[in-house]
Amino acid sequence: MNNMLLKLFSGCLLLTLAFTACKKDDITGDVQDVNIYKDKTTYEFLKSHSSFDTLVQMIDAAGLKDKINAQGASFFPPTDWTIYNYLSARTLIVQNTINQNSKWGLDSMLYYLSNNIKGTRDSLQMYLIAQPLTFDKLTEAGVKYPTGLANDTAVVSYKTVTSGLGYNNNFSSPIRVVYYSHPYKVGNTPNTTDILCTTSGILTKNGVVHVLSSGHSLFFRQ
Template identity: 25%
Template sequence: MKNIIKRYFKPVATLSILLAMVITSCKKDEYYNDGGKADPVFKGNMMQFLESNDKFDTIAQIVKLAGMEDVFKNENITFFAPTDEVIRRTIGLVNTPIPELRNGLNQLLFDAGRDTLKTLSDVQPEIWRKFLGRYIFKGSYKLKDYPQIDFNLRELFPGSYYYTYDSDVANIGVVYNSVNGVKYVGYRQLALSYLPDRSNPSNFGTAAVATSDIQPSNGVVHVLAITIADNIGDVPTNFTANIFGFNVDFYNDVLFTR
């Protein structure tokens, strides 16, 4: 099992390097071939998709620990997939100078005098199941199947409410992004909002989708983005999107068992 707390960000290429690559490629048109659109279809089930992609190594392990492997292999579902980075940030490190890992679960356990997590199996299966279910919906739904949402004009474009796999409630909608101040003419982007309190739908944690409409044989996968700012496009994200389960409930449930 990979140690999830030792994974670090890959360096990002600088803008100057990217510009140089673009300029160079423009000078060599004779070598350019249009590869067309990326194929969204994955030849295998959803479990095989997770296992085949190193962004989901840890998520695949959690699916197994939660006892939901059969669901991801055989049932028809839509999965808003958090990446392994969400688990890394959720668990975190003790007394670390790395800001995104400083307030994780292990620091809370350490401060409370409890045993910290060494492996994923230190978390009880029913806890993994409870919070993994918040990202799963029965049936196959692509971006085109969801209504528009405008977070600044929700009375007109509210998205829609959906039951998760285990009957929690979430709001899902498509944001029509703005371009140069002109509303709704930009790219389409899915947003998933978990509602911790059904009686207060204005209180929610929102995650933007980075990649949508991946299609394994038994459903659809939408990959969630890590939140590093207050907005991703016109989606007003918040940092609860970087916590597994969208809020501190996961922390509380694990603390209670340690």
């Protein structure tokens, strides 16, 4: 019975997420003018796109707006799809271990962030680097930077491509695609995951935004 409920829940959730992911938005990975948001702060940029509706709520709950808008800050925002995947995974865990009717939804996440339960507020800062990482600062080998999370680092690099990798296939000149690499552990085994930034180098009034692919696990927890 439990397995049937879990399968039904998973199927309904996937349909909901698929509908959400299909909403029209212009954060697509296409080649864009990186200067069109220079009159907006990073927070205002996020608020102007439906792909980050849930992320903005999380930033507000965590009280991180000022840090996101700090001068010279680079932000690697996860999309709402990434957040929804995390919430669905947490829901399955509590249904398997606590109560089959329990849900770990956005209200739970916002409560955790507001009270920094299990360091959730701190963990959200792993997507923040206190340096303006424009394209001219990046290298193919990558550089390790401290993130906003204490004792945490991430490697930012780029690769030069001519097509594919989630970007528009119609461009003719080589472009640089940015990767954000963050360590994580499976048990006691250290690993590193390289996350493609589907939209890169967006210049805001206060810093730089590189939008992470939706395929990664929020907080890099496996």
